[in-house]
Amino acid sequence: MTTTEERPTEFVDNDQKPVGYGRMLRKEDPRFIRGLGHYCDDIQLPGMLHMAILRSPVAHARIVSVDTSAAEAHPKVKAVVTGATLAEKGLAWMPTLSNDVQAVLATDKVRFQGQEVAFVVAEDRYSARDALELIEVEYDILDPVIDSRKALDPGMPVIRDDLEGKTDNHCFDWETGDEVATNAVFESADIVVSQDIVYPRVHPAPMETCGCVADYERVAGKLTLWTTSQAPHAHRTVYALVSGLPEHKIRVIAPDIGGGFGNKVPIYPGYVCAIVASLVLGKPVKWMEDRSENLISTGFARDYIMRGEIAATKEGKILAIRTNVLADHGAFNGTAAPTKYPAGFFGVFTGSYDLEAAYCKMTAVYTNKAPGGVAYACSFRITEAVYLVERIVDCLAHQLEMDPAELRLKNFIKPEQFPYTTKTGWVYDSGEYETAMRLAMEMAGYQELRAEQAEKRARGELMGIGIAFFTEAVGAGPRKNMDILGLGMADGCELRIHPTGKAVVRLSCMSQGQGHETTFAQIVAEEIGIPPADIQVVNGDTDQTPFGLGTYGSRSTPVSGAAAALVARKVRDKAQIIASGMLEVSVVDLEWQKGSFNVKGDPSKSVTIQDIAMKAHGAGDLPEGLEGGLEAQICYNPENLTYPFGAYICVVDVDPGTAEVKVRRFVAVDDCGTRINPMIIEGQIHGGLTDGVGMALMEMIAFDEDGNCLGASLMDYLIPTALEVPDWETGHTVTPSPHHPIGAKGVGESATVGSPPAIVNAVVDALKPFGIRHADMPLTPSRVWDAMQGHPTPSV
Amino acid sequence: MQVSLTVNGEEVSEEIEGRLLLVHFLRDQLGLTGTHWGCDTSNCGACVVWMDGEPVKSCTVLAAMAGGRDVRTVEGLEQDGELDPVQQGFMECHGLQCGFCTPGMMMTARALLDRNPDPTEQEIREAISGQICRCTGYATIVRSIRWAATHESAVSIGSRP
Numbered sequence A: 001m002t003t004t005e006e007r008p009t010e011f012v013d014n015d016q017k018p019v020g021y022g023r024m025l026r027k028e029d030p031r032f033i034r035g036l037g038h039y040c041d042d043i044q045l046p047g048m049l050h051m052a053i054l055r056s057p058v059a060h061a062r063i064v065s066v067d068t069s070a071a072e073a074h075p076k077v078k079a080v081v082t083g084a085t086l087a088e089k090g091l092a093w094m095p096t097l098s099n100d101v102q103a104v105l106a107t108d109k110v111r112f113q114g115q116e117v118a119f120v121v122a123e124d125r126y127s128a129r130d131a132l133e134l135i136e137v138e139y140d141i142l143d144p145v146i147d148s149r150k151a152l153d154p155g156m157p158v159i160r161d162d163l164e165g166k167t168d169n170h171c172f173d174w175e176t177g178d179e180v181a182t183n184a185v186f187e188s189a190d191i192v193v194s195q196d197i198v199y200p201r202v203h204p205a206p207m208e209t210c211g212c213v214a215d216y217e218r219v220a221g222k223l224t225l226w227t228t229s230q231a232p233h234a235h236r237t238v239y240a241l242v243s244g245l246p247e248h249k250i251r252v253i254a255p256d257i258g259g260g261f262g263n264k265v266p267i268y269p270g271y272v273c274a275i276v277a278s279l280v281l282g283k284p285v286k287w288m289e290d291r292s293e294n295l296i297s298t299g300f301a302r303d304y305i306m307r308g309e310i311a312a313t314k315e316g317k318i319l320a321i322r323t324n325v326l327a328d329h330g331a332f333n334g335t336a337a338p339t340k341y342p343a344g345f346f347g348v349f350t351g352s353y354d355l356e357a358a359y360c361k362m363t364a365v366y367t368n369k370a371p372g373g374v375a376y377a378c379s380f381r382i383t384e385a386v387y388l389v390e391r392i393v394d395c396l397a398h399q400l401e402m403d404p405a406e407l408r409l410k411n412f413i414k415p416e417q418f419p420y421t422t423k424t425g426w427v428y429d430s431g432e433y434e435t436a437m438r439l440a441m442e443m444a445g446y447q448e449l450r451a452e453q454a455e456k457r458a459r460g461e462l463m464g465i466g467i468a469f470f471t472e473a474v475g476a477g478p479r480k481n482m483d484i485l486g487l488g489m490a491d492g493c494e495l496r497i498h499p500t501g502k503a504v505v506r507l508s509c510m511s512q513g514q515g516h517e518t519t520f521a522q523i524v525a526e527e528i529g530i531p532p533a534d535i536q537v538v539n540g541d542t543d544q545t546p547f548g549l550g551t552y553g554s555r556s557t558p559v560s561g562a563a564a565a566l567v568a569r570k571v572r573d574k575a576q577i578i579a580s581g582m583l584e585v586s587v588v589d590l591e592w593q594k595g596s597f598n599v600k601g602d603p604s605k606s607v608t609i610q611d612i613a614m615k616a617h618g619a620g621d622l623p624e625g626l627e628g629g630l631e632a633q634i635c636y637n638p639e640n641l642t643y644p645f646g647a648y649i650c651v652v653d654v655d656p657g658t659a660e661v662k663v664r665r666f667v668a669v670d671d672c673g674t675r676i677n678p679m680i681i682e683g684q685i686h687g688g689l690t691d692g693v694g695m696a697l698m699e700m701i702a703f704d705e706d707g708n709c710l711g712a713s714l715m716d717y718l719i720p721t722a723l724e725v726p727d728w729e730t731g732h733t734v735t736p737s738p739h740h741p742i743g744a745k746g747v748g749e750s751a752t753v754g755s756p757p758a759i760v761n762a763v764v765d766a767l768k769p770f771g772i773r774h775a776d777m778p779l780t781p782s783r784v785w786d787a788m789q790g791h792p793t794p795s796v
Numbered sequence B: 001m002q003v004s005l006t007v008n009g010e011e012v013s014e015e016i017e018g019r020l021l022l023v024h025f026l027r028d029q030l031g032l033t034g035t036h037w038g039c040d041t042s043n044c045g046a047c048v049v050w051m052d053g054e055p056v057k058s059c060t061v062l063a064a065m066a067g068g069r070d071v072r073t074v075e076g077l078e079q080d081g082e083l084d085p086v087q088q089g090f091m092e093c094h095g096l097q098c099g100f101c102t103p104g105m106m107m108t109a110r111a112l113l114d115r116n117p118d119p120t121e122q123e124i125r126e127a128i129s130g131q132i133c134r135c136t137g138y139a140t141i142v143r144s145i146r147w148a149a150t151h152e153s154a155v156s157i158g159s160r161p
Helices: A083-088 A125-132 A179-188 A232-243 A269-281 A291-297 A346-350 A382-400 A404-411 A433-444 A446-458 A516-528 A556-583 A609-617 A678-698 A750-766 A781-788 B022-029 B085-092 B102-115 B121-127 B139-150
Strands: A049-055 A061-067 A077-082 A093-095 A101-103 A116-122 A136-141 A170-177 A191-202 A211-217 A222-227 A250-253 A285-288 A300-312 A318-328 A357-365 A462-471 A491-497 A503-507 A535-538 A590-593 A596-599 A602-608 A631-636 A645-654 A661-671 A729-732 B002-007 B010-015 B048-051 B054-057 B070-072
Touching: A049 A125, A049 A269, A049 A291, A061 A083, A061 A116, A077 A083, A077 A125, A077 A269, A093 A232, A116 A125, A116 A269, A170 A179, A170 A346, A179 A300, A179 A318, A179 A357, A191 A382, A211 A269, A222 A232, A222 A269, A232 A250, A232 A269, A269 A285, A300 A382, A318 A346, A318 A382, A346 A357, A346 A382, A382 A404, A382 A462, A382 A750, A404 A433, A404 A462, A433 A446, A433 A462, A433 A645, A433 A661, A433 A729, A446 A462, A462 A750, A491 A516, A491 A556, A491 A609, A503 A516, A503 A556, A516 A535, A516 A556, A556 A590, A556 A596, A556 A602, A556 A609, A556 A631, A596 A609, A602 A609, A645 A750, A661 A678, A661 A750, A678 A729, A678 A750, A678 B139, B048 B102, B054 B102, B085 B102, B085 B139, B102 B121, B102 B139, B121 B139
Parallel strands: A049 A285, A222 A250, A318 A357, A503 A535, A661 A729, B002 B070
Antiparallel strands: A049 A116, A061 A136, A077 A116, A093 A101, A170 A357, A191 A300, A211 A222, A211 A285, A300 A318, A462 A645, A491 A503, A491 A631, A590 A596, A596 A602, A645 A661, B002 B010, B048 B054, B048 B070
């Protein structure tokens, strides 16, 4: 449980702040800046044991034998468990969040480097590691399938021979849009531009790795699991289904989480192993990954090989977009996407433009790589979709010799067209695209930048200006068509006002640093008029919060935020009835001033929400038919997704001698509808822009031909430091969502989605003198150098 | 083996394994969990503490090597109920989100300000360039440290007894 009231709150001068929305310092910070955050690895329980996992050193092999005798003889080892042991209990396999299965511990084969083979439980973490070295595994090495482009070739080894009747590495096919109509538009278009585009495999790599402490109390028959989970309730249900433990005997607690970015949505074998260990040994068992384990085995992101095609008139009116995608899902389809959306929300690849037709065909394959796919602040694959459309629009601008800003302005969906149904069936709720674009251009000084670029080009200097405009679809989602493993994507919220007028709000979503304790207190404060400092926010504990699907895909504000506002209004409605009794007037004769009800036309006759709370719990009669107390609970089912958008402009300088890219400026204009706490919004944007620099210029999880992961440490997987990023320039417009109770849209992933194409477009623009129209990420100096020599490097 | 050292001004003497890392000694043995562990390779800096006044990455220092030294951790930043300006700056300027890198960042920031009370943005960026933050994008961390530089009132922990 994470609460806000148990720690000192000095310097949080909420008393001076307006009650409700606005810049407010975070309620969670006083504990973090003292080193008093409470993360998973901080938990120490009496008698706690430590678990470590033996992982496969090879990508594809049959397990011939596992000899654990030497490890078992280690004096500090309490248990050694293999896949064979788990198989006896029916626990060797578990469901993934995509309705596939994944091995908890390998029984027959290992299918990626880093796959879980056995685990050791010992008295301390060092001894557990020592004992791993004593386990002897004999592998019969098989040819690995590493290049997704060859995965479906005849004669390739079949990775998933555990699936009955499986004779190839095909995972799924998916399509959206109208193929016939789109082909017809392409056939008659003036201009068709086609480009192969790779979004390489990357990794969220949160600073805190994944882990858990499992504590099974035999007498009570109750399992408590402290875990790095972005979705505690969904995890609890899955554990109940897998373990056979009744759901009310499982308590999942997500303590403070050191960053998630989607990496902490899936259920990993390590969690299940720790649960098994605690069940068997009757002791608390801690498991924490090391950094290499996190990078090689947990949820990666992207890995899409795309062909983008765009059809337009010679005047630059975009008519249609067509794309063909090869998706690499690794050895198990462990992606966390709504059931009916195996490609996530990639369907929004039509972008922010008014098209006549669109079509996408996708094939997903299994390879001998770690499972995952939906992660790293991707809003369910919108990162890939936005990168595709914003890259291909720039390719069109290149072909037409047209300014990329002008081309976009010419093709935006107009404000009066909203709600706008795209050619792939998404209903965009609201947008003022041109306003945002023009603001970004004004902030950047776009025309001056182009003039500067022209001067520099004449001198042989390489300056690039990149534009990206994105529309996201966040806040999954309406339960009529969105679920994960059959669980509808709604979120509950409970609000209680105590007799003295202080409150506690309980959320089903779970912060990983986004500041929910602050934002949600502000949402409730705005509706009920109680200062945020007097509102305790509880999240991350399934025994203390209502059911809901958690925090990912920028869904907390769109879904749980709506729930918080609506539950507060429900409480306010009851408060109004109580107030009518206190003031002896009819309910309709009362008006709400934030924090009190007064008689219409006579402000002197008023009662505060605090007075009402005491009355609700106190002695004396309440209006007839009314129960005592002042609390409510709801479950919010979103009517639609919300569609935040933004205009990004990036300026880069490329060193002609070393090919190093320097991001000189980055202007980000975001529109996330109603803004609750501008400080927190800015922080979310800054973080995502930095992700974008990482993906565009530095980060990639690559593999050699044997399937060895080449990004297995932070020495090999490069993440931006303070020296690689500029001082961000942010701006905003406000276009509220018409269907959201407070008009808010999600914002957590906007910048991660929008920034990579802006940066790549800028680098490609800088390289225009070399005749370059496209180069694949990450644009490291060697790749940029290759591009400057006229032969861009193949991405994977 | 036995190791004796000073941690946040207090004498500590503990029985340890020779291979025990300082970060695990502080966290698991002394219960000072404000110092975090984030990688195995000295890249992330979540584990930065001071040893004799110099920031070190405690995941690559053996506890035994800290014998006889003066170790300072994030728990030692606040003195007598008074926050260090760096701590206050991180709150005021939203220099943290998940809070995991924050203790290491603040220890490096304090060390920077002790030797350079008025650092430029570039000097701050260089000082924290051995540390990774996945949440903030660094700009607010830079602002936080600048805030502390302009609000220095408390005596630095480096010069405290």
